[in-house]
Amino acid sequence: MKPRWENLAFATAAVFVALAFTSLVLVTAGASPFEAYWYMLKGSLGSWAKISDVLVAWVPLLLATAGLLITFAAGLWNIGVEGQIVLGGIFTTWVLRLLQDSTLSPAFILILAITAGALGGALWAALAGLLKVFGGVNEIFGGLGLDFVAVALTLWLIFGPWKRPGIGSMSGTEPFPPQLWLPTLPGSRLSLWSLLIGVVSIAIVYFLLSGTYFGLKLKAVGKNPRAAYLLGIPTTRYLMMAFVLSGLFAGLAGAVQVTAVYHRLIPAISSGYGWLGLMVSMLINFQPAWAAPVTFFFAALNIGSIQLPIVLKLDSSLSGVLQGALVLSFLLMGGVRQRWLKKHQQEASDE
Amino acid sequence: MEIELRHIHKYFGPVHANDDITLTIPSGSIQGLLGENGAGKSTLMKILSGYLRPDAGEIRINGSPIEMHSPADAIRFGIGMLHQDPMDFPPMRVLDNFMVGYPEGLLLPREEARQALLDLSAQFGFSLDPDAYVESLTVGERQQLEIVRLLWLGAQVLIFDEPTTGISAQQKEKLFAALHRLADEGKTIIFVTHKLEEVELLCDQVAVLRAGKLVGEARPPYDLDALVEMMFGKVVTKGARVSAPLGKPVLQIKNLAVESHRLRIEGVNLEVREGEVIGLAGMEGSGQRQLLRACAGLIRPVEGEIWVDGHNLTGKSYHDFMRHGVAYVPAARLEEGLVPNLTLLEHMILADEQRGLIIDRQAALQLTKERIETFNIRGRPHSPIESLSGGNQQRALLALLRPGLRLLLMEHPTRGLDMESAIWVWQTLKRRCREERTAIFFMSSDLEEILHYSDRILVFFSGQVSEPIPATETDIEHLGQLIGGRGFNTPEEATP
Numbered sequence: 032m033k034p035r036w037e038n039l040a041f042a043t044a045a046v047f048v049a050l051a052f053t054s055l056v057l058v059t060a061g062a063s064p065f066e067a068y069w070y071m072l073k074g075s076l077g078s079w080a081k082i083s084d085v086l087v088a089w090v091p092l093l094l095a096t097a098g099l100l101i102t103f104a105a106g107l108w109n110i111g112v113e114g115q116i117v118l119g120g121i122f123t124t125w126v127l128r129l130l131q132d133s134t135l136s137p138a139f140i141l142i143l144a145i146t147a148g149a150l151g152g153a154l155w156a157a158l159a160g161l162l163k164v165f166g167g168v169n170e171i172f173g174g175l176g177l178d179f180v181a182v183a184l185t186l187w188l189i190f191g192p193w194k195r196p197g198i199g200s201m202s203g204t205e206p207f208p209p210q211l212w213l214p215t216l217p218g219s220r221l222s223l224w225s226l227l228i229g230v231v232s233i234a235i236v237y238f239l240l241s242g243t244y245f246g247l248k249l250k251a252v253g254k255n256p257r258a259a260y261l262l263g264i265p266t267t268r269y270l271m272m273a274f275v276l277s278g279l280f281a282g283l284a285g286a287v288q289v290t291a292v293y294h295r296l297i298p299a300i301s302s303g304y305g306w307l308g309l310m311v312s313m314l315i316n317f318q319p320a321w322a323a324p325v326t327f328f329f330a331a332l333n334i335g336s337i338q339l340p341i342v343l344k345l346d347s348s349l350s351g352v353l354q355g356a357l358v359l360s361f362l363l364m365g366g367v368r369q370r371w372l373k374k375h376q377q378e379a380s381d382e
Numbered sequence: 383m384e385i386e387l388r389h390i391h392k393y394f395g396p397v398h399a400n401d402d403i404t405l406t407i408p409s410g411s412i413q414g415l416l417g418e419n420g421a422g423k424s425t426l427m428k429i430l431s432g433y434l435r436p437d438a439g440e441i442r443i444n445g446s447p448i449e450m451h452s453p454a455d456a457i458r459f460g461i462g463m464l465h466q467d468p469m470d471f472p473p474m475r476v477l478d479n480f481m482v483g484y485p486e487g488l489l490l491p492r493e494e495a496r497q498a499l500l501d502l503s504a505q506f507g508f509s510l511d512p513d514a515y516v517e518s519l520t521v522g523e524r525q526q527l528e529i530v531r532l533l534w535l536g537a538q539v540l541i542f543d544e545p546t547t548g549i550s551a552q553q554k555e556k557l558f559a560a561l562h563r564l565a566d567e568g569k570t571i572i573f574v575t576h577k578l579e580e581v582e583l584l585c586d587q588v589a590v591l592r593a594g595k596l597v598g599e600a601r602p603p604y605d606l607d608a609l610v611e612m613m614f615g616k617v618v619t620k621g622a623r624v625s626a627p628l629g630k631p632v633l634q635i636k637n638l639a640v641e642s643h644r645l646r647i648e649g650v651n652l653e654v655r656e657g658e659v660i661g662l663a664g665m666e667g668s669g670q671r672q673l674l675r676a677c678a679g680l681i682r683p684v685e686g687e688i689w690v691d692g693h694n695l696t697g698k699s700y701h702d703f704m705r706h707g708v709a710y711v712p713a714a715r716l717e718e719g720l721v722p723n724l725t726l727l728e729h730m731i732l733a734d735e736q737r738g739l740i741i742d743r744q745a746a747l748q749l750t751k752e753r754i755e756t757f758n759i760r761g762r763p764h765s766p767i768e769s770l771s772g773g774n775q776q777r778a779l780l781a782l783l784r785p786g787l788r789l790l791l792m793e794h795p796t797r798g799l800d801m802e803s804a805i806w807v808w809q810t811l812k813r814r815c816r817e818e819r820t821a822i823f824f825m826s827s828d829l830e831e832i833l834h835y836s837d838r839i840l841v842f843f844s845g846q847v848s849e850p851i852p853a854t855e856t857d858i859e860h861l862g863q864l865i866g867g868r869g870f871n872t873p874e875e876a877t878p
Contacts, residue, residue: 244736247724251732255721261712262721262732262782263704 041364048360053353062345070342071350075335083221087292088302088330090229091116091284095308096322097236098152098280102170103317104240105273106253111159111174113305114181115152115278119285120300121185122151127207127289128193137210144211145228145286152282153275155181160274164267170274178305185298193296203297213291225291230323232280237319249273281305307333310358316365329354383409383443383460383538383570385430390439392425399425400436401594409538412561412571414585416578418613418665418827421591423574424466427541430572431463432456457483462532463541468524472517479516480531495534502530506560522553529560539570546580547667547844558584576613576665578606578866610862614829623853625837626815629656632789633677633821638686640672645845647672648685652840652850654789654823657815660850661832662825664842664865670825673840673847674791677823678710679703691788707788713797715775720767726750726778727763733782757781758806773799780807785818792824796831808835829861843870 054064075085095112102109109115126144133140155177162173190199213222240246251259252269260266288300311329315321336350385407392400399422407413417423428434430441432450440447443459450456453463470479481495496512503510508526516524525545532540542561546554561584565571573585581588587601590612598612631653639648647669654660662670675681677688679700687696690706700710712718720729730750731741750763757777761770770778776799783790795811796804812835814820826832832839833853841848841864848864863869 242741243739244731244741245739247728247731247741251721251724251728254723255717257718258721259732260700261710261718262729263701264732265701 037368041368042361045360045364046357048363049353049356052356052360053349056352057345057349060345062343067339067343067345067349070338071332071335073335074338075331080219081334083216083219085327085331085334086226087220088333089327090225090291091287091302091304092307092311092330093229093323093326094232094280094284094287095304096311096326097233097319098277098284099308099312100236100240100317100319100322101249101280102273102277103312104246104253105249105270106256107163107270107273107277108171109156109159109174109274109277110171110309111156111177112277112281112308113301113303114174114178115155115281116285116288116301116305117178117181117185118155119148119152119282120289120296121181121188121285122282123148123286123289124188124193124204124296127211128204131207131211140211141213141290145283145290148286148289149279149282152280152285153278156274156278156281157271160271163274164270182298185296185300189296189298201298203293203295206295209294211290212294213287215291220292222291225287228283228287232283233319233322236280236322240319245272307354310354314358314361316361384445385461385539385570385572386442386445387426387430388440388442390426390429390441391437392422392429392434393437394425398594400429403439403591403594403596405589405596405599407570407572409570410565410568411586412565412573412584414581414588415572415574415591416576416581416588416609416613417591418576421613422594423591424543426591427463427543427572427574430456430539431461431541433463454483457532457535457537460536460538461541462535462537462539464525464528464532464543464545466543466545466547468521468528470516470524470528472515474516475512476510476514476516476519476527477512479527480512480534483531483535498534499530502533506530506563507556508560520549520553522549522557525549525553525557526560537569539572540564541572541574543574544576545573546575546577576866578604578609578863578868581609582606606863606866606868607859610859610866613866614858614862623834624812625659626657626812626819628658628837629819631655632658632691633823634687634689635677636687636689638673638676638688639684640669640676640681641684642672642681645669645672646684647842647845647847650686650847654821656819656821658838659812659815659822659824659836661836661839661853662823662842663829663832663839663861664825666827668842669845669847670840670842671793673842674710674793674823674825677789678708678791680710707786709783709787709790711779711783711790711792711795713793715772715779716768719779720775722768723766725764725766726754726759726761726770729767729778729782730763733784735784753781757810758803773803777803777807780810787814787818787820790814790820790822790824792822794826795824796826796828804831811835829858829865833858833861841865843867846870 057064057067075081095116099109099112123144126147127140130140130143159170159173159177162168163170189203193204195205213224215222248264249269251262252264252266256266284304285300288302289296293300307329311322311325315325332350332353336347339345339347339349387403387405390400390403403426415423425434429436432453432455442448448459450459471482477492477496477499480499481490484490499510499512508530510523510527519527545557549557561571575581582604587599589596590598590609592613592615600609633654635650635652638650639646650673662673664670672681676683679695679698679702682697687694689695690703690708693706695703695706716722727746727750730753731746734749747763754761754763757780759777759781760774767775767778796807799807811822815822836853838850838852839856839861840850841861843865
């Protein structure tokens, strides 16, 4: 069909623009773009170890994005996602600390801890939701405020009540004993359990938004709350549910970071995956079907660019440049496409 | 200044909003412009004040043609317009609003402006505090601010679009005094209204618009019956009236009072029975919408009670009303009725009863196809709702209504439909009345529609509500006069 070809053409153009812009940055920095891209590719997909590293980064990013797709469907900008990831990490750490000396089986403790993480994220999101629904605080402002509170809370815990024996440090809390780590594949940092959580989560979100009454009603609320209300949908309840569900997945991301990646609470526990998730959501135009591949690509860029400082003496923030350029050029092409369509339609109707 | 409008044409898509209008307005007089909603009054005035450009025709000032591209141009020619909703900046102070639009210079002459504001206000007996915030002002005061602002900018021609909507009696008196004074000073005043009594009280001559055409002019003493006929046209009948037999009461309104920021309606008592159709007539913004919304639980009444099928639903939410078989169909289709970016199919799924958690797409598609067929909607199940034409959106809105409703509340059920579709819509509505015993409560600006399809009629005038009038005991002329405010002179009547 014709529109599909148009979409593809505009998407290709967007990728091209992003690559051109990033190349320009590289040339200005005195590096060869092709060499840089080559090392990024090698650094991310060049070996099984690299790929497993990408998957380790992919899971939390995928979880954050899954949650965000729910709030975006409801027309909400859940900027508080970062804080929700952090709270997921904090709650998970809390439960692990409480139970690590108990006689319960490690598997059971881990399940409890991860559930607590999900609830922590949901709680933090519910706060942003309450502020919006009952306090009239725009969710962007409320979420941003709660992000800062969450980070401050982490720092206080790490340097206060949960500090390492002796003195607190930026390296985080005392690591948990290995039996409380999510089991990883031998010789790799990748946990199949966390991979499972990520894949199941995005599948749930995809199904929720495309096949259920809940998803359709959520979309109606997001696109026109007044009409949705007249159609009999309890709008405030749906907005709150969107926040809580979104926070649940973000909290899971935090839980995975603690139990599968760092094995302790660190100050930067969210690793910025919330922000990156927002970017991905915009890039894929909020379509769940694209979430998995695009988050994988972004995770690959992150891992691939770790090589750059060592080999090319370039800063690893280059992946951020490329990611940002991609999002911007996709949004730009979206705008261009709209104009182009409008002009096209006008010409068609003039005839 | 003498204004001449010559052969003005304006189209909005297929709508001929102004059709060859030629009108001369002498200076130093108050010119009335009378017509019902959608007659083309506002369009004509927006052309004269530079907001719109005519598709054909010319405007002359003192005999010489002028060319305007913006309201700023118009004010340079000395033409200023006061819009129905004040176009000001509520979070700013009065003085700042006064100075907005001041044409040149980088530095604002604040002191000079303050003095001018105070002087002009004093001349007209307005009391405007330059340092007050505009949002704290009443609609009448905001109007006064707009008048002095336009005068300060040098306006010689002042256009007032329905200025008496939402202002108090004293403010109205002050406004009329100011208008007389301005006319005496030689300014040209154009007064747009639908209220006969104001024309009688104020205007030196009046022009009547109907369906985009200038249909007549008159001078005092006015023959009000003739004006009504010019406004609403001759009666065209649509064949026999049909009424469903009435059953037990569905809706009971007891001594209801509803308030909105502009008006208050009170003392409404009404019983609507199964199968009955009640039409609400009146100029837009006279309170019909408020009453309809209150009966759906969309506005909380300040006094009185609303009962549906013997249940007191006063103060309950719309969703509680829905559970008792009430449905509301708004006029603003894409704003309130439908969800842009969702398809026709998705709308049908949302409106239909929910079965389980997972959507049965196949069944929904089948249902949608049936409805498209039955309601003669030109669109496909997967068409985004906003891609349908206005008429088809209206049909879709009707297709979303569930069967077996007890009470159907509708704003403008046939707005935007051609005659044939309108008749078809009413056939389906009347069938609901007959077969499902649904009661219908609707507002419309089409008097013929109201007269033809209602069993009883309520007439609204600036928040006052008439007693229910049986449709068989009235006619267009009578309704037209009521809508224009005749017979509403004793407001005590409305509250027994």
